[in-house]
Amino acid sequence: MKILRPLLPLLSLAAAEIVAFAVPDSPLHQPAKHPYFAILLIIAVAVYYIAATAQYFKNKNNSATEKPVFYRGPFLAGVILFLNLLNIFTVKTALFPVLYFPALDRVFGTLVEDRTLIIKCIGFSMGILLKGVAGGLIIGFFMGIAVGFSKAAEYWINPLIRILGPIPSTAWIPILLVVFSEARSASSFIIGISVWFPTVVLTSSGIANVKNSYFEVSSTLGAGQLQKIFRIGVPAAMPSIFLGLFNGICGSFVALMTAEMIGAKYGIGWYVNWQKEMMAYSNVYAGLIVIAVMFYLVITVLFKIRDRVLGWQKGVIKW
């Protein structure tokens, strides 16, 4: 097994390529323009071996604490095997319903052939998402600080948060479509709401839970009120604030898709919905892949920022 491990992706790839090229397609499936699936697998495996080689040379002067070079090999082999089986059940044998389970070649083909529209949709969705997240985050953050530090703000704002916050953001759609002339702003607003609520709640509760002795120590060191807020309260509450932001962003994905499927004229959620209505399921799957990758990247960026900002937490708390 140990010796096989580096070869596993290659073996799995070989099996998939043999099936793809040697077994004839079922006549029930529409033929694709190019063997996209087979090419994609080759590219993926090539990239994997290049990365592994690079890691091999990096590990040489590094310590043994790194993951073994072919750590991800079996996983990649497993994924290829799964796709291979899917390929057999769809285009090769048509065992799955042809309409809902299109050929993998056509799913990946859509990503290439429809790329101008898809990229436009990605840009559109990301624009809405960034605007909404930034707005919700900034307002939630400062409102949370106000509620966490000021009794008056807590008195007046907290009931508002408690009443408006739990309303699912998508429930605002009917009102927003009237208030905003443009569907794009309405979508941003919905996303803003879904980010705002967890951010404001976890910011204020995070600040309320900061050990009082931190504030006391800082005041004996000469810190004023503003410095206590921004040098003690905010950094001490940062883990909680990030948790709020994380929850908010996950919620905003749902909000974005729902908003786009309702009023938008562009956007990746709109694309999926539109293609579904056209019964073009290969495009629907392509859209879903794009959505998955897009949100995966957003979350990865967020985790990277968290590791930067909350590096001091290492070995204390993790989430």
Place this chain on the structure above:
Amino acid sequence: MVGSIRFEGVKKTFHTVTGETVNALSGVDLEIEKGKFVCLIGPSGCGKSTMLRILAGLDTPTEGSVYIDDKKVQRPDCDRGLVFQDPNLFPWLNIYDNVAFGLKVRKLYKKRSADISEYMELVGLKGFEKSYPHQLSGGMCQRASLARALIGHPKALLLDEPLGALDAFTRMNMQDELLRIKAEKDMTMIMVTHDVDEAVYLADKIVVMTPRPAKIEKVIDVDLYQPRDRNNPEFIRLRSEILKILDFAGKEPDVEYNI
């Protein structure tokens, strides 16, 4: 040299959430000359921490007032440094930034950033600037928090059982370090401790408190030269004198229960 401290008729009553009133201090009068090392000793819960917190400006007395250099204490300020039993280092800052905190909030960092390494050296933490508090031992954290309090040049350093959580060996080392720092940086030091031995070893003046509501039972001047020998007959005599006072003081609560 500055840092004379005066408690005038300080009383403190707490109102707890359950509606009870706790009489913590029932009239404390105390004069501390500048540059002295004073130890507060007394039964647990009598109000020693309350005294320090009032002096630091974190609590306000119900009656009476506290003066430092004849100026009334109103609020916390950097002329009185405070070190708790728990080091309370800011976990999101590394040791260097923790020590630099006071300079940064007072906009003195540019002018005095060179002092930081001096104070790191003073408390023996050279080389740990980049470490985070959770990577240091309890004694090292306590020394860092000492440096953090010292760097602002307080007139008085208030220490609330700063060595309470340390093992006997580290504790004795830290006692010597405190004396060394005190000799190097002239200031008044007021330290709460439960350890009679420690009080006699360090203090110029030992203030023994009664149980709650606390008054001052006795102020004992310690006329021994530094460095002190723990086996000196006078040392031993002082220690047993204080233990006797504390023992007597410890019996008083029984009276309360008989009422």
